[in-house]
Amino acid sequence: MAAESMVQLVSYLTAQQPHEILGTPESEWVDFKSVPPEGPYELSTDKGKYELAKDVAAFANAGGGLLVCGFKAKKKQTELYEIAEKVTPFAKKLVDSTKYKDVITEYVRPLLKVQFYWYDHPKDDPEASGHYFVIEVPALPEADHWAVVTRGITDNGQFIKNSWTVPIRNGDSTAFLPQDEVYRLLNDGLHARRGADAVLPAPAADRVQPRTVLRSALGIEDTPVLFFQSVPDRPRGLVPGMYADGGLRDVLTNQDTLRGAHAFNWSSAYKRPEPHEGGLLLADSPRRGLQVESDGAVTGAASATSEMLGWSMERSNDGGAARRLSVFVLTEITLEYFRLVDQHVLPQVEGPWTHRIVASDFARSPGCALAPGDDPNVTFFGSPQLATSDNWNHSWTALGDPERDAYEALRHLYALFGLDITANPFIDADRVSTAKLLEMKK
Structure with missing residues (x-):
């Protein structure tokens, strides 16, 4: 089976049918996260904070989406994208949603009304137990584009001060708005201020x-x-x-x-x-x-x-x-x-x-x-x-x-x-x- 939409994926989790989600490809509306010992995102590090902010901003720029924690995804040789292949529910103590909210509030502009949800794994499953954590990212109104991460990051996983990035969901991965496009948008914004009320369009999502x-x-x-x-x-x-x-x-x-x-x-x-x-x-x-x-x-x-x-x-x-x-x-x-x-x-x-x-x-x-x-x-x-x-x-x-x-x-x-x-x-x-x-x- 596979989920064909955000609504269907959430309905499977609500009904405690997580195995129905297996086979779902990552796309412009969903990203699956397996859970290492420190949790889906290691927020004690700059790299972990940046990854969370980047993923949230990318979905906001692409029309909204779900970060679904508790599934292992893998890209097969015959596929174009990663596919959910294994359920990996985990303990709630691995996620402090207040810290997640604080990171998003500090490092993503504009402020996004991100929602957090927990879903239970079936209790009668002898092979796995725990929960699934879902971050629902809303789409930005066209007038508010773009969502920006207020920090860049080095190859060593350290924040770069006085830097920023504009992540974009690109199919099952994340790309970044090129410098030439940033320059064009800045100029378009200046022209819009001088002229009629203009709205900058979002880029078309990559349809996988x-x-x-x-x-x-x-x-x-x-x-x-x-x-x-x-x-x-x-x-x-x-x-x-x-x-x-x-x-x-x-x-x-x-x-x-x-x-x-x-x-x-x-x-x-x-x-x-x-x-x-x-x-x-x-x-x-x-x-x-x-x-x-x-x-x-x-x-x-x-x-x-x-x-x-x-x-x-x-x-x-x-x-x-x-x-x-x-x-x-x-x-x-x-x-x-x-x-x-x-x-x-x-x-x-x-x-x-x-x-x-x-x-x-x-x-x-x-x-x-x-x-x-x-x-x-x-x-x-x-x-x-x-x-x-x-x-x-x-x-x-x-x-x-x-x-x-x-x-x-x-x-x-x-x-x-x-x-x-x-x-x-x-x-x-x-x-x-x-x-x-x-x-x-x-």
């Missing part, structure tokens, strides 16, 4: 679940996958006319592609988009797939194998060598994603959007490789570089221009291989050149 849905629908659970995601920063409920004539279902069915349904894009000559939880699912197994959620958020998945991103590159591989990616295929499918989303989906929900790429399992043996320049005609031309991470996850504010957004996606992806984006021959200044791409295939 759609990536899992696509992996399953495409049958590529154990395959390296490149994901594209686009999420409105201010979702407004159901997208109108999803299934109506001329709506998003028709857009996916009759895609305006550069080179037809048999090229490297998101159209399919064999599959049609199907209704899925108020949205749409177009799964062309095992190559690629698209999911459109009910609020308009889009996730695309392309397998990093010879079926798609490594198309016709077998000649460049030697036995068990790394999977070589095709520069042309990678560029075309990236541009086609943003031609589809920027032109047809973003206009459905007003306001800023966040684009994201996630390269999952690219470094797992035998790994994925990418070479500078165009696709080579001989094996050793181009010095292919290996991917350096299994969970490469980066986002940016959508520009709404397909060639510019495709450039941003590839710029982040090339860095995974230790390559500069200028190594891609289809780049023209700060954009992917549609003309160069099409000239290649004349």
Whole structure:
């Protein structure tokens, strides 16, 4: 079993059914904490205080969530995120909720109305006993963004005076607001003070679940996958006319592609988009797939194998060598994603959007490789570089221009291989050149 929402998870704890929670993935709304002898957070140390403040602020910045203490979570090789795998209830004496509240009050701004709850483990369980401690973190109103931790920390676990950080929940982990984004927000705030009453939007949360849905629908659970995601920063409920004539279902069915349904894009000559939880699912197994959620958020998945991103590159591989990616295929499918989303989906929900790429399992043996320049005609031309991470996850504010957004996606992806984006021959200044791409295939 697994909990699919905060409400369902709390209902399992209330009913003393903690084993029903096992299998729940950590995400933008839940984080599981096992309990060492000193408790979930060792508040006698600067590091423990910082970890508590960081986790609370990150959830506040991501729309709220639960810190659930008393479960051991582990990331499996076949999964993108950690999953609750064992119950570890503990004694209440390990947590002084007053001290927890004091740490949050001292080190998190603005002041958050965090709630603490205890839940009992079933008394008739001969294998475990004790309780579960849950910290419920509310979402910040948009006008109060961002939650800040008023201290940084050194590698040795000591507070840095006169420093601060802005943590953000990023799927099952925590990232930090980049310096460039902090600079932009400060400037936007100054402009807002001088002009009309403006509200800074929160960044779109990293939606992990759609990536899992696509992996399953495409049958590529154990395959390296490149994901594209686009999420409105201010979702407004159901997208109108999803299934109506001329709506998003028709857009996916009759895609305006550069080179037809048999090229490297998101159209399919064999599959049609199907209704899925108020949205749409177009799964062309095992190559690629698209999911459109009910609020308009889009996730695309392309397998990093010879079926798609490594198309016709077998000649460049030697036995068990790394999977070589095709520069042309990678560029075309990236541009086609943003031609589809920027032109047809973003206009459905007003306001800023966040684009994201996630390269999952690219470094797992035998790994994925990418070479500078165009696709080579001989094996050793181009010095292919290996991917350096299994969970490469980066986002940016959508520009709404397909060639510019495709450039941003590839710029982040090339860095995974230790390559500069200028190594891609289809780049023209700060954009992917549609003309160069099409000239290649004349």
